[in-house]
Amino acid sequence: xxxxETLLNDLKQLETQAKAFEVLVNTxxxxxxxxxxxxxxxxxxxxxxxxNTFIKVFKxxxxxxxxxxxxxxxxxxxxxxxxxxxxxxxxxxxxxxxELQDKMVSNLQADVYFEGDEIQLKLQKAIAILPEKQKLVxxxxxxxxxxxxxxxxxxxxxxxxxxxxxxxxxxxxxxYLKGD
Amino acid sequence: xNRKKNKKNFKTPEGYFEGFSDRLLDRMSDIKDxxxxxxxxxxxxxxxxxxxxxxxxxxxxxxxxxxIPKVIALNKRxxxxxxxxxAVAAIVLLTIGIRTNAIDEYTFESLAKTEIEDxxxxxxxxxxxxxxxxxxxxxxxxxxDILDNxxxxxxxxxxxxxxxxxxxxxNLTDYEY
Numbered sequence: 001x002x003x004x005e006t007l008l009n010d011l012k013q014l015e016t017q018a019k020a021f022e023v024l025v026n027t028x029x030x031x032x033x034x035x036x037x038x039x040x041x042x043x044x045x046x047x048x049x050x051x052n053t054f055i056k057v058f059k060x061x062x063x064x065x066x067x068x069x070x071x072x073x074x075x076x077x078x079x080x081x082x083x084x085x086x087x088x089x090x091x092x093x094x095x096x097x098x099e100l101q102d103k104m105v106s107n108l109q110a111d112v113y114f115e116g117d118e119i120q121l122k123l124q125k126a127i128a129i130l131p132e133k134q135k136l137v138x139x140x141x142x143x144x145x146x147x148x149x150x151x152x153x154x155x156x157x158x159x160x161x162x163x164x165x166x167x168x169x170x171x172x173x174x175x176y177l178k179g180d
Numbered sequence: 181x182n183r184k185k186n187k188k189n190f191k192t193p194e195g196y197f198e199g200f201s202d203r204l205l206d207r208m209s210d211i212k213d214x215x216x217x218x219x220x221x222x223x224x225x226x227x228x229x230x231x232x233x234x235x236x237x238x239x240x241x242x243x244x245x246x247x248i249p250k251v252i253a254l255n256k257r258x259x260x261x262x263x264x265x266x267a268v269a270a271i272v273l274l275t276i277g278i279r280t281n282a283i284d285e286y287t288f289e290s291l292a293k294t295e296i297e298d299x300x301x302x303x304x305x306x307x308x309x310x311x312x313x314x315x316x317x318x319x320x321x322x323x324x325d326i327l328d329n330x331x332x333x334x335x336x337x338x339x340x341x342x343x344x345x346x347x348x349x350x351n352l353t354d355y356e357y
Contacts, residue, residue: 022237025236025240026237029233029236030233033228037226037228038224038226043226043228043229043232047232047239051236051239051240051243054240055244055247058244113226113227113228114225114227115225116224116225116226117225119221120221120223120224120225121225123220123224124224142220143224160202160205163205163206164205167205170220173220174220177220
């Protein structure tokens with residue numbers, strides 16, 4: 001994998017920018033796709049948000065100061081884009097965030113790009129009722145197997161707080177799955 | 181056996197209590213330690229169209245190109261007039277700017293209270309009550325932070341006198357002061 005620093009330098013120079021951007025997209029597209037997909041659930045919406053994320057990264061790369069890793073900066077942009085997308089959607093439909101989450105999970109049943117069984121659908125319902133932060137931590141830790149330190153950089157939360165959030169999230173999800 | 185004596189005889193490894201909460205949180209969050217972990221399916225059932233990632237780069241490039249406005253070269257002769265017009269406009273703006281700048285500076289205080297309230301009402305802040313509680317320490321909250329008019333003790337007593345027929349209805353116990 002190409003070193004982050006080299007990639008960053010290439011991204012900031014006009015001659016090498018296009019090639020470097022291609023490398024950037026190829027390196028992070030899958031990870032960011034799954035991160036966004038687990039927030040917005042639907043493939044087409046994920047595609048939109050993912051493309052917007054990369055466009056924002058490209059346009060703002062000069063403003064990236066290197067205080068955090070490029071990877072966590074991109075994750076942060078992806079998270080913000082996905083959450084903003086959901087907020088815009090709930091405002092447009094005139095419903096609350098939790099009503100939107102309900103609607104998104106119900107839509108999964110008819111989604112051609114979801115082939116989960118009953119348990120997997122129930123898991124999505126359980127995740128949908130988690131508070132926003134717990135939901136993010138759960139997805140990042142459980143599915144993406146990110147380290148707490150990495151999640152901490154993305155969400156700007158202490159490692160201790162994340163561990164507690166994750167524990168609570170797992171307990172709530174399990175409780176939901178156990179119930180009828 | 182003497183309990184005190186027992187306590188004296190037992191020792192804990194150095195730094196045991198310092199790292200205790202971290203280790204506990206680690207254990208709590210590590211679902212491998214959890215018996216119920218098998219309840220959670222590891223895959224989530226999401227799939228995506230074939231070859232989606234192969235065409236992603238191209239799609240982003242297209243979208244990026246659409247976003248960047250095309251540069252149209254200006255007619256050379258026209259350019260001169262543009263420069264003159266721009267220079268005149270700059271001088272006018274500068275003169276007006278210098279005169280008005282000092283007055284038009286916005287400060288937090290100059291914002292009307294209603295504007296701030298409107299902003300909070302119309303903007304989705306996305307803060308949960310827990311997050312709000314984290315930044316606002318309850319101990320330092322005063323009733324005057326919420327209410328504009330200070331309530332005097334006399335007003336409270338007046339209110340109670342007028343509204344409560346029987347003081348017993350308040351159901352005060354010794355602990356409720």
